[in-house]
Amino acid sequence: MTVPIGSKVTFYVTSADVVHGFFVPGTDLNMMAIPGWVNQETHVFRKAGDYLVICHEYCGIDHQDMFAKIEVRP
Amino acid sequence: MKPAAQVRNENRVVIAHIYAATAAIALGAVFGVFQGLARTSAFGAPAWFDYYRILTMHGVLMALVFTTFFITGLSLFVTYRSIPRERRLTVAWFGWSLMLLGTAMAALTILRGNATVLYTFYAPLKASPWFYIGATLLVLGTWIVAFEIFENVVFFRKTHFGQPIPLVVFCAAATFVMWIVATLGVVAEMGLLIPWAFGWTPGINVMLTRMFFWYFGHPLVYFWIMGAYIIWYNVIPTRYGGNVFSDGLTRLTFVMLILLSTPVGIHHEFMEPGISSTWKMLHTVLTYGVAVPSFITAFAIFASFELAAIKQGRRGFIATVKSLPWNDPPFSGAALGMLLFIIGGFGGLVNASYSMDTVVHNTIWIVGHFHVTVGGPVALTFLGAAYWMIPRLTGRALWKPEWALFQTRLWFFGMLIMSLSMHYAGLLGAPRRTAEVGYLGASVANTWEPYMLLAAAGGFFLFVSILTFVAVAVGTLLQNAKTESMEASFATPAEPAAVTPALLQHVFRWGALAFVLAVLAYAGPLGELLRHPGYLAPGMRTW
Numbered sequence: 001m002t003v004p005i006g007s008k009v010t011f012y013v014t015s016a017d018v019v020h021g022f023f024v025p026g027t028d029l030n031m032m033a034i035p036g037w038v039n040q041e042t043h044v045f046r047k048a049g050d051y052l053v054i055c056h057e058y059c060g061i062d063h064q065d066m067f068a069k070i071e072v073r074p
Numbered sequence: 075m076k077p078a079a080q081v082r083n084e085n086r087v088v089i090a091h092i093y094a095a096t097a098a099i100a101l102g103a104v105f106g107v108f109q110g111l112a113r114t115s116a117f118g119a120p121a122w123f124d125y126y127r128i129l130t131m132h133g134v135l136m137a138l139v140f141t142t143f144f145i146t147g148l149s150l151f152v153t154y155r156s157i158p159r160e161r162r163l164t165v166a167w168f169g170w171s172l173m174l175l176g177t178a179m180a181a182l183t184i185l186r187g188n189a190t191v192l193y194t195f196y197a198p199l200k201a202s203p204w205f206y207i208g209a210t211l212l213v214l215g216t217w218i219v220a221f222e223i224f225e226n227v228v229f230f231r232k233t234h235f236g237q238p239i240p241l242v243v244f245c246a247a248a249t250f251v252m253w254i255v256a257t258l259g260v261v262a263e264m265g266l267l268i269p270w271a272f273g274w275t276p277g278i279n280v281m282l283t284r285m286f287f288w289y290f291g292h293p294l295v296y297f298w299i300m301g302a303y304i305i306w307y308n309v310i311p312t313r314y315g316g317n318v319f320s321d322g323l324t325r326l327t328f329v330m331l332i333l334l335s336t337p338v339g340i341h342h343e344f345m346e347p348g349i350s351s352t353w354k355m356l357h358t359v360l361t362y363g364v365a366v367p368s369f370i371t372a373f374a375i376f377a378s379f380e381l382a383a384i385k386q387g388r389r390g391f392i393a394t395v396k397s398l399p400w401n402d403p404p405f406s407g408a409a410l411g412m413l414l415f416i417i418g419g420f421g422g423l424v425n426a427s428y429s430m431d432t433v434v435h436n437t438i439w440i441v442g443h444f445h446v447t448v449g450g451p452v453a454l455t456f457l458g459a460a461y462w463m464i465p466r467l468t469g470r471a472l473w474k475p476e477w478a479l480f481q482t483r484l485w486f487f488g489m490l491i492m493s494l495s496m497h498y499a500g501l502l503g504a505p506r507r508t509a510e511v512g513y514l515g516a517s518v519a520n521t522w523e524p525y526m527l528l529a530a531a532g533g534f535f536l537f538v539s540i541l542t543f544v545a546v547a548v549g550t551l552l553q554n555a556k557t558e559s560m561e562a563s564f565a566t567p568a569e570p571a572a573v574t575p576a577l578l579q580h581v582f583r584w585g586a587l588a589f590v591l592a593v594l595a596y597a598g599p600l601g602e603l604l605r606h607p608g609y610l611a612p613g614m615r616t617w
Contacts, residue, residue: 018616019196019280021345021436025503025518028432032346035198035280036609039347052516056436056505058126058192060199060616064509069516 002071003045010042021056032057045072084154085467087166091147092460094174095140096547102135103540110533114526125509126190126617133193137448139177144456145301146219149246151463153226155562156240169218176211179204190617192507197283200613203271210264213257220250238579241321242308242564248328249300251585252293252335255592259289277610281348281603288339289596296335298448302455306375306408309462311565313405314398316382318565319374322574327367329578332588334364337595341426345435353599354428361426368419403478407458410486414450439500446493454485457543464547469556473549481542484535492532499525
């Protein structure tokens with residue numbers, strides 16, 4: 001996902017199977033993804049760079065491979 | 075005086091608890107050291123290594139089995155020694171057997187790979203029902219032990235009409251009163267999980283199981299802390315010729331812990347949907363409330379140190395610290411544990427604050443926090459106390475007391491290195507309970523690496539420390555000569571002691587009030603969850 005710097009982004013998070021986490025290290029974007037519920041948080045990206053998004057709740061054998069990237073570009 | 079045979083039989087029950095705890099910590103340490111190494115990219119993990127299965131074993135053995143068996147053993151010990159009487163030990167042995175059976179069921183299910191759900195067993199991860207049944211039996215076994223302790227309290231009251239129950243027994247009974255209120259939550263959760271794991275119910279309300287879990291999960295940590303406080307208040311002063319600072323203040327501390335330990339669990343659920351900020355705020359405030367008895371304890375323990383130093387004619391902070399028996403293994407374990415609790419206590423206040431928790435929730439900061447608490451003041455005090463109990467249970471002198479002292483110091487440094495590295499890596503964003511944290515060389519992940527290495531080094535020191543403990547504990551048992559006095563004495567207030575208000579004697583009534591408080595604190599959030607159309611998750615095995 002790529003967003004321009006200064007973007008205000010609202011994330012809606014849920015899960016179709018087990019509990020997962022949604023965490024962007026270096027920010028306060030920190031949510032649990034719970035089956036049957038929708039979690040929500042808004043964040044303004046003020047600094048350019050690559051942000052790592054990781055699942056930070058154990059969800060199964062490949063939990064450590066569950067990650068993504070948010071690119072914040074000028 | 076009781077006949078020697080009676081004491082010997084009581085000691086056997088306690089020995090069975092303490093050595094079950096020793097076996098758990100020994101096995102847990104082996105699993106622990108592998109995790110520390112696996113998380114560094116320098117060592118990595120061999121292909122056959124199942125990080126999450128081993129992590130589940132480590133968590134269950136250390137947090138649930140070691141602590142519980144030690145506290146049940148300790149509480150039975152102080153009760154039996156303080157209330158001498160003819161007693162049958164059928165109930166006590168039944169409780170121990172049930173705890174052991176439950177532990178064996180849960181442990182074998184995990185080792186066979188059928189319950190890789192970590193020690194929080196969050197649904198809808200679906201373990202084999204035998205894991206949940208085993209865990210339930212472990213809890214029910216502790217209820218039997220609680221019954222044994224309560225029966226002795228009732229006996230004492232009947233036979234010593236109008237007298238307060240001995241302070242150390244009050245502390246043990248208060249610990250189990252709190253434990254009964256707290257474990258109602260996990261038993262309720264098991265009531266949902268077991269039929270679901272058997273396939274008798276089609277799905278499970280995930281948020282409901284989480285709320286039941288944390289209703290139990292946070293007071294669980296106070297169960298550990300109260301176990302350590304039993305020792306700090308009642309045993310440690312006897313190591314430096316001191317007194318309990320105040321009988322009334324000690325009972326007040328335990329009454330506050332009965333009341334405030336349970337209605338706080340939602341501070342573990344700040345990052346979850348479905349719970350409004352009102353209830354999150356209430357539980358935040360109450361969590362700050364439960365810090366108060368810990369501050370009282372810090373004051374009371376140091377006051378006891380100071381009064382003992384004054385009795386020896388020494389005054390001032392440095393003279394007081396110098397007057398303490400730092401080379402005595404039981405004292406060293408407890409006192410170094412208290413120092414670690416300073417880090418643990420303040421870290422806990424960070425976790426309980428919503429806005430700060432958004433930075434650290436589910437990062438390895440949390441792992442650092444609970445290692446420096448349950449693995450700091452709690453485990454280190456327990457290991458030190460084992461050096462005090464084992465000679466009194468067996469009549470055998472401690473085998474290699476200098477190793478015992480070395481063990482407590484090595485633990486302190488190992489834990490300091492490991493937990494501070496974990497705290498710092500957590501602030502940098504390193505997640506907890508994750509097998510590898512390299513994330514294909516993401517730059518933020520590279521900043522964690524040195525701290526993962528340091529944490530692994532600290533973990534290795536802890537591993538060596540636990541091996542040393544096991545060597546001393548088992549070595550003592552193997553010695554032939556019975557040279558030690560088996561008398562155990564507990565600290566009393568200095569004379570003339572103030573009279574403790576009668577209000578602070580009623581341990582069971584405070585328990586009833588605690589249950590009411592817990593219901594009030596949870597009725598609102600539970601109502602919120604149940605008002606929504608319930609999605610029932612079928613659950614799955616993702617390992």
